[in-house]
Amino acid sequence: MPANTYQQGRIKQVFSDKNAQTSYLISQLTLAEKIGQMSQFNNDAENLHNAIKQGNVGSVINEVDPDTINELQRIATQESRLGIPLLIGRDVIHGFNTIFPIPLGQAASWSPDVIELCAKIAAVESSNSGLNWTFAPMIDVSRDPRWGRIAESLGEDPFLCSTLAIAMLKGFQGDKLSDPHSIAACAKHFAGYGASESGRDYNTTNIPENELRNVHFPPFKAVAEAGISTFMTSFSDLNGVPATGNKWLLNDILRTEWQYPGFVVSDWASITQLITHGFAKDENAAAYEACNAGVDMEMATDNYAQHLPSLINSEKISIEHIDAMVSRILRLKIDIGLFDNPYAANSTSSKQLNSFHLAVAKQAAIKSCVLLKNDKHTLPLSKTAIDSLAIIGPLADDGYEQLGTWAFDGNAEHSITCLEAIKAYVKDSIKVKFAIGMETSRSNHQDGFDEAVNTASDADVAVMILGEEAILSGEAHCRSNINLPGCQEALIDAIYQTGTPIVLVIMAGRPITLATILPKVDAVLFAWHPGTMAGPAITELLFGEDCPSGKLPLTFPRTVGQIPLYYGQKNTGRPASESTFIDINSINVRAPQTSLGMTSTHLDTHYSPLFPFGYGLSYSQFEYKNINVDKYSINMGESLKIAATLRNIGKVDAEEVVQLYIRDLVASVTRPVKELKGFQRVYLKAGQSKSIVFDLHTDELAFYNRQMTLTTETGIFHAWIGGSSDTELKTEFEVILPSE
Ligand code: BGC
Numbered sequence: 001m002p003a004n005t006y007q008q009g010r011i012k013q014v015f016s017d018k019n020a021q022t023s024y025l026i027s028q029l030t031l032a033e034k035i036g037q038m039s040q041f042n043n044d045a046e047n048l049h050n051a052i053k054q055g056n057v058g059s060v061i062n063e064v065d066p067d068t069i070n071e072l073q074r075i076a077t078q079e080s081r082l083g084i085p086l087l088i089g090r091d092v093i094h095g096f097n098t099i100f101p102i103p104l105g106q107a108a109s110w111s112p113d114v115i116e117l118c119a120k121i122a123a124v125e126s127s128n129s130g131l132n133w134t135f136a137p138m139i140d141v142s143r144d145p146r147w148g149r150i151a152e153s154l155g156e157d158p159f160l161c162s163t164l165a166i167a168m169l170k171g172f173q174g175d176k177l178s179d180p181h182s183i184a185a186c187a188k189h190f191a192g193y194g195a196s197e198s199g200r201d202y203n204t205t206n207i208p209e210n211e212l213r214n215v216h217f218p219p220f221k222a223v224a225e226a227g228i229s230t231f232m233t234s235f236s237d238l239n240g241v242p243a244t245g246n247k248w249l250l251n252d253i254l255r256t257e258w259q260y261p262g263f264v265v266s267d268w269a270s271i272t273q274l275i276t277h278g279f280a281k282d283e284n285a286a287a288y289e290a291c292n293a294g295v296d297m298e299m300a301t302d303n304y305a306q307h308l309p310s311l312i313n314s315e316k317i318s319i320e321h322i323d324a325m326v327s328r329i330l331r332l333k334i335d336i337g338l339f340d341n342p343y344a345a346n347s348t349s350s351k352q353l354n355s356f357h358l359a360v361a362k363q364a365a366i367k368s369c370v371l372l373k374n375d376k377h378t379l380p381l382s383k384t385a386i387d388s389l390a391i392i393g394p395l396a397d398d399g400y401e402q403l404g405t406w407a408f409d410g411n412a413e414h415s416i417t418c419l420e421a422i423k424a425y426v427k428d429s430i431k432v433k434f435a436i437g438m439e440t441s442r443s444n445h446q447d448g449f450d451e452a453v454n455t456a457s458d459a460d461v462a463v464m465i466l467g468e469e470a471i472l473s474g475e476a477h478c479r480s481n482i483n484l485p486g487c488q489e490a491l492i493d494a495i496y497q498t499g500t501p502i503v504l505v506i507m508a509g510r511p512i513t514l515a516t517i518l519p520k521v522d523a524v525l526f527a528w529h530p531g532t533m534a535g536p537a538i539t540e541l542l543f544g545e546d547c548p549s550g551k552l553p554l555t556f557p558r559t560v561g562q563i564p565l566y567y568g569q570k571n572t573g574r575p576a577s578e579s580t581f582i583d584i585n586s587i588n589v590r591a592p593q594t595s596l597g598m599t600s601t602h603l604d605t606h607y608s609p610l611f612p613f614g615y616g617l618s619y620s621q622f623e624y625k626n627i628n629v630d631k632y633s634i635n636m637g638e639s640l641k642i643a644a645t646l647r648n649i650g651k652v653d654a655e656e657v658v659q660l661y662i663r664d665l666v667a668s669v670t671r672p673v674k675e676l677k678g679f680q681r682v683y684l685k686a687g688q689s690k691s692i693v694f695d696l697h698t699d700e701l702a703f704y705n706r707q708m709t710l711t712t713e714t715g716i717f718h719a720w721i722g723g724s725s726d727t728e729l730k731t732e733f734e735v736i737l738p739s740e
Helices: 018-028 031-037 048-053 066-079 103-108 112-128 148-152 158-173 209-216 218-225 247-257 283-293 303-313 319-336 355-368 418-426 449-457 488-497 534-542
Strands: 039-042 059-061 087-090 186-190 230-233 263-265 370-374 388-392 431-435 461-467 502-507 523-526 622-629 633-635 639-648 654-664 675-684 689-697 715-722 730-736
Touching (some): 018 319, 031 303, 031 319, 048 066, 066 087, 103 112, 112 355, 158 209, 158 218, 186 218, 209 218, 247 283, 263 319, 283 303, 283 319, 355 534, 388 418, 388 449, 418 431, 431 449, 461 488, 488 502, 502 534, 622 654, 622 715, 622 730, 639 675, 654 689, 675 689
Parallel strands (some): 059 087, 388 431, 388 461, 502 523, 633 730
Antiparallel strands (some): 654 675
16 A cells, blocks of 8 residues: 555545545445444443444443454444444553552652653553553643542643643654554543632632633643644533533634644533533533534533434534534544554553563652651661661552552552562561551551551651552542541651651652641651552662652642642732741730731741642752853843752762742733743762753743733743742843844
């Protein structure tokens, strides 16, 4: 067959290009078959085989068995009238069989390379099983750690999220979508889902357009421009119009303004839920609203199959509109190469979880862990200085819980736990004793405390492995308190009373409020849900085989009442500072109102977070000096260089994530007090120093103004370089018009 021509199973045609193939298929499809292409069935749907044969199915979700998938594809390509292959979709969120850290953990690596490689491996393993479409990356910017789905997100910041989302997209889709090991990706959930009120899943969102454009849209726009194959709508109501029926969102913004060519899938049953929202009176109206808004494929429910025929016959929906939708779906099938080969890439199970995949999973977990506290160099532990170690906690030896949310295709039996890995590492050199302390992370029974206390009392160091079990985060798993659940705080207290130094390792799907327990522990390593290789990764960090280098991808509040708390806040007219903190216990009776400071703060806590965005310690220390710009004034349309000297002043070779922030001091709409604009992972040997340079173009200073146009305004900007968003190493520059 000549290059650039395509031939498909049952249609003996050769096409000059993909558009010709798409148009030909559209010309051949009946209306029912077109609607079939727009319908996604769950793998357990009744009569699935027959429906595929009849041409009523465009995609199947949740099937992962390669033989079953191959059979479905065989029926589609050989027994249906036109032989159109199926999209086989699945939530491959942070790995397929090899489970990597949850996305929020991967985001803490601040490493596009790590994230791309994890997604690449997930694509290899899932395509081996016959999948060709994942519902990831989830790029809802979220600033509410009560929301369970924050675990699936890439954090609070539009720039970090956009950069990492592009890396994940590249990993899934590869250089060429038609590569047998590339799978189509899906940007979800468009849009605003991360702002669900009170952090309760599926809840209403009210987000002004300016904030949508400046905060929530950027990651979606970035992946649309980078060529992501599909978008998924959000379950949520956005400013009174549910996203799945939101024509402004799907048509005006995505299709028209961004010129997005890919297709849009609903979320699970979210078309039917337009009725529950009170937005459509029945299924017919729901099908109309979703189709008219621009949802090309319906997931799980059958409103399209049932009602599009009459909506088209009555000319409420035009056939041209349907043809455009079906063309987008067919085009993806052609781009993936499904017409050439729809079958599982390589169903040999030995290809999964191989040593390379596991090594990458370990590295990803290592880079994701954030060292929050390390008093008196408690960490790393020394094999020679310690004789006995107590390992305590319900997450120390649980291969299932360390996988976190969305790990359907992972298997706890493949996990290596911390207890297993520590024992294997220290061999006979250190006595290791384990006490679970609590049956589960949620347990309120203290029956295991005595054993845990005895174990800790006899040991030189207690490593407590606590946090949230997998079920406490993820979809529909939100919490109103984000402290360590169950009686974990009491367990820490009990171990603290023994006087044995405590190293606290936390596995969790969200930030945890740690203010009350921090004083009782000597070191804290925040590991998120690290995945299959949690044990070896954490062990290597604890014993200094590797050095922690993760940085927080979101702010850790002191208390849940501070939420939403994020570094890129607005200044307000009455900004707080640490000096305006008021200890509520010391307020005099009948103190006059004016004594309370009159600034934007709470009475009973600091205005600042417990740990800021971008924060994370190392076993080494880094010094930042000499921030400078190569010119004070830059013309609009030009770039400047912002540089600083970074020096590893500690004793350990280590990696640091160097961060660049800016502030637009005066603008036509108020701008955040700091905005991340760049970051670099830098490896420095002990004592080594390096000049770190960021190039910044004036386009990168742009924001959406009152007219909702993307613009850079002239004026003075501050710029900071440092190892966290609270860096104070600052310089200044000015953007001018060329004629000024
Ligand atoms: C989730 C989506 C997911 C879909 C399919 C929904 O409940 O919101 O993120 O892709 O299910 O599993």
